[in-house]
Amino acid sequence: MSVTGLSLPDAPQRAPEFGSTALIVCDNLVRIYQTGSIEVQALQGLDLLVEAGEMVAVVGASGSGKSTLLSLLAGIDAPTAGKAKVAGWDLMTLSRAQRVRYRRHTVGFVGQQAGHNLIPYLNARQMVDLPMTLARVPRRERAERVEELLTRLGVMHCADRRPAQMSGGEQARVGICAALANRPKVLLADEPTGSLDTATSAEVFATLRTVNQDLGVTVVIVTHDPDVSGQVARTVAIRDGRTSSEVLRRANGDSELVAEEFAVMDRAGRIQIPKDYRLALDLTRRVRLALETDHVAVQRDTTQES
Ligand code: ADP
Ligand code: MG
Numbered sequence: 001m002s003v004t005g006l007s008l009p010d011a012p013q014r015a016p017e018f019g020s021t022a023l024i025v026c027d028n029l030v031r032i033y034q035t036g037s038i039e040v041q042a043l044q045g046l047d048l049l050v051e052a053g054e055m056v057a058v059v060g061a062s063g064s065g066k067s068t069l070l071s072l073l074a075g076i077d078a079p080t081a082g083k084a085k086v087a088g089w090d091l092m093t094l095s096r097a098q099r100v101r102y103r104r105h106t107v108g109f110v111g112q113q114a115g116h117n118l119i120p121y122l123n124a125r126q127m128v129d130l131p132m133t134l135a136r137v138p139r140r141e142r143a144e145r146v147e148e149l150l151t152r153l154g155v156m157h158c159a160d161r162r163p164a165q166m167s168g169g170e171q172a173r174v175g176i177c178a179a180l181a182n183r184p185k186v187l188l189a190d191e192p193t194g195s196l197d198t199a200t201s202a203e204v205f206a207t208l209r210t211v212n213q214d215l216g217v218t219v220v221i222v223t224h225d226p227d228v229s230g231q232v233a234r235t236v237a238i239r240d241g242r243t244s245s246e247v248l249r250r251a252n253g254d255s256e257l258v259a260e261e262f263a264v265m266d267r268a269g270r271i272q273i274p275k276d277y278r279l280a281l282d283l284t285r286r287v288r289l290a291l292e293t294d295h296v297a298v299q300r301d302t303t304q305e306s
Contacts, residue, residue: 010103018056019085023185023218024050024073028267029082031068031241038286042068043239045082047266052185055219057229060238066222069238070190073143073220074109075102087185104135108179108217110172112191117162117175124150124174125159132183149177152214153207169200173207180211187211193228201225230257236264273298 017026024047033040044067060066063207071077072084075091084091087106094102103109118127125146130241132142150156155173158166166174172192179187191207193201205228212219221228229235236246243264251255266273273283286301 015228019049021051022086023052024048024220025055025075025083025085026069027083028306029069029072029084030074030080031065031077042241043079043082045266046238046242047198048236048243050218050220052218053212054214055209055221055232055235057232058238059221059229059235064238065241066238067190068241069224070109070188070220072186074107074185075099076109077241089165104131105182106184106185106186108176108182108186108187110175110179110189110192112194114168114172114175114192114195115163115304117178118171120163122160123160123162124155124166124177127174130176133180135182136180145181146177149180149273150174153177153210166198168196169203171193172196172200175287176204176207176211180215180217184217186218186220189219191222191224193223193225198227202227205231229258239272242266242272245274 013031018027018150026046028050029042029043029046031043032102033042034141039194044065046065046069048069058069059142060065068077072091073086075094078094079092086102089098089106094225095196119130122130128146129148129239133221137145146159147156150159153176155170155177158170158174163171163174176189176192187208190209193204197212206223208219208221209231211217221232227268229247230249231247235249236243237245237247245261245263246263247259247286249259252258263271263274277283283298283300287295288299288301290297290299
């Protein structure tokens with residue numbers, strides 16, 4: 001690699017700690033599942049930072065590790081290696097008691113099947129009350145919070161209904177209310193609109209936006225739905241258990257959303273070159289890198305050609 005004629009800026013003496021200001025920090029996160037003699041690397045060194053107040057969509061093919069990431073962040077499952085920190089909690093070293101507190105107070109989780117987030121014999125009021133009862137919140141405060149959440153998310157009319165008497169969208173919103181009961185900083189939603197039709201899924205997405213914007217909760221939402229990922233300011237793509245690219249969207253003057261795609265570089269400087277770029281220029285095992293004044297050029301290795 002030739003860098004002749006270019007002066008490189010001095011490296012900082014000590015870089016600030018990776019993601020020191022972020023609410024969610026995943027640093028080289030690894031989760032290996034072992035079933036008998038078969039090992040599956042569900043996450044292979046994933047890096048992700050989410051700032052407080054953000055709403056981030058996570059997208060990726062089936063099997064890319066999205067649900068694994070969410071269950072680690074939710075404290076349902078523990079990482080094999082790497083670092084995962086949420087709101088100051090180190091998820092690698094949580095004791096059993098800390099894990100209970102973390103799951104009860106710091107994060108809320110909603111899973112893919114709206115109905116599965118609810119208990120069949122509880123009505124919405126009881127369902128939202130339950131996490132607070134477990135956390136020993138006084139009765140009166142519980143009643144107020146139930147009312148506040150059901151009203152805010154537009155499902156007060158379901159207060160006395162059981163899941164079987166609600167629509168899919170109502171079930172999803174009541175599930176979100178229950179996840180928010182103990183005022184978590186972070187709401188994690190794994191394909192919350194996966195089993196819903198387009199109109200209902202838009203309604204549930206609008207609810208999540210309200211949760212983010214009005215209640216100030218940081219939201220991470222795994223989705224397959226391009227209508228959803230197209231509407232959040234930041235979409236993170238996972239490929240083979242790593243974050244590979246990010247799309248950032250911002251409003252331009254005419255309040256249209258302008259999207260820009262970035263490749264994600266890890267702390268060792270690795271980036272993934274998209275497959276269509278590799279195919280277009282026939283980039284294979286080795287490439288030439290050259291430092292130009294304002295960019296890095298990546299070129300085909302011509303020494304291999306005959
Ligand atoms: P996604 O949600 O993106 O579809 P997952 O996180 O569910 O992906 O799965 C990632 C990989 O890990 C897949 O290959 C999956 O088969 C595997 N995996 C997920 N959970 C388990 C488990 N409990 N035991 C063994 N393998 C698992
Ligand atoms: Mg999944």
